[in-house]
Amino acid sequence: MTFELTLLGTAIHILIWEKLPEWGTWFKTLISLLPSPLRTLYEQWHCPFCAGFWIALALHWMTGFWTIPELNELSTRLGTVGTPVAWILDALATATLIYTAIIALKAVGLPAMKAHMMKEDFMTSAFGDGSATTD
Structure with missing residues (x-):
C-alpha cells in the first residue's frame, strides 16, 4: 500500500473545502459564477469520502499512482472490465x-485549538493586554 494519493487527496480536500473559502471573497465569488x-x-461534496473518491480517480488518472498497486493486475485477470x-x-x-x-486531523485540531484559546485567555487575564504571549 502506498500513501501518495491519500496525502495529495487530503491536501486537495483541505485546500478546496477548508482553506480557500477562508481566503477572502474571491473564491466564493468564483464558486457562485460556476454553472448550477x-x-x-x-x-454537496464537503464529505471527505465522497470528494475523496473523485479526487482519487482524478489523481490516479493524472499521476498513475495506486494506493493498492496490486489492483493494477486486475486488467490482466479480468480483461477489459478489469481496468x-x-x-x-x-x-x-x-x-x-x-x-x-x-477525521483524525479534526480530532487532533479541536483540542489544540481549545488549548491555544485557553492560553490566550490566561495571558490576557494575567498580563492585562496579552502582550506577554509566548508564541
Missing part, C-alpha cells in the same frame, strides 16, 4: 484513507 450543476457538486474495476476499487480505498485522515 458544478456549484451544487461543490456544495475500470481496479480504478474504482483503488479510489474507494483511497477515499476511505482520505476520510480517516480528515
